[in-house]
Amino acid sequence: MTTPPWRSPTQSYTRGLPAWGAATSTGTQEDFAAVAMEGVSREWAWGGSDGGGVRVCVVDSGVQAGHPLVGDVEQSLTTVDNGAGGVDVIACDAEDRAGHGTACAGVIRSLAPNASVSSVQVLTDGKAGSGEALIAGLAWAIDEGFDVINLSLATTRPALSARLHELADRAYFRRCTLVVSAHNRPVHSFPWSFASVVSVASHDEDDPMAYYYNPAPPVEFHARGVRVPVAWPGGGTLRSTGNSFAAPHISGLCALVLAKHRWLTPFQLKTVLFLCAGNVAGRFGGTHEPVR
Secondary structure, eight states, X not given: OOOOGGGSOOOOOOTTSOTTOOOTTTSXXXXXXXXXXXXXXXXXXXXXXXXXXXXXXXXXXXXXXXXXXXXXXXXXXXEEEOSSSSEEEEEOOSOOSSXXXXXXXXXXXXXXXXXXXXXXXXXXXXXXXXXHHHHHXXXXXXXXXXXXXXXXXXBOOGGGHHHHHHHHHHHHHTTOEEEEEOOSSSSOOBSTTSTTSEEEEEEOOSOTTOEEEOSSOSSOEEEEOSSEEEEETTTEEEEEOSHHHHHHHHHHHHHHHHHHOTTOOHHHHHHHHHHHSTTOOOTTSSOOOOOO
């Protein structure tokens, strides 16, 4: 596959045209691979897929490499204060002292075992972090061009809203699908409430492949998030509850879909998730049967 056009440098200004215009009457247009979406089903979407070739980034508390439920971590980075009022993103050991990021990575691996998983640590031991660290880590993941970015956290700070909104839009236009968990409490928070992301909250079923469309957004999908068996630092597991663990179920599904259909746009991918949700009837009647 050639480099997709959405990863190319921003087009230069075309003389005689408004900004962002293209001289289509005189220039040769680049062929573009479209994905036919006729007869979308779970079998069509991810049947036989293992996530191979898809790059997923977990922006969280870090990910412990080598955990039996996680495996290899392609890249591991952390955010550090640069002493000049900013935050740098630098390489670090693949560790996780809080456990939250490792838990999310393990869920993703359980669904998409051959997807590549990377980590950007923006949270500290106490599962809290600075707004600047979040902005810097998320920006790095977007600019790195990951296919799927899992963000199992939210902020209530209005001062961060505008910059997070800008990053969410940047991810959307660069075809980095940003999967974000809703806040665990009914408070105004973001970026899960932005339309350009895939927002996820919990349901209370045990099936990791069961997910549902929510017809009353802003949260769009419900996935497994109650007493989920998750990986934990040190090689063990525990059961944990929260929207944080629902989001990586959808991230894993996104990896499965993109491994089969590499040129899907984020809005097409969201449409596939919608059409394959357990409560959405197909064009031929009935709802979807499970596909493992």
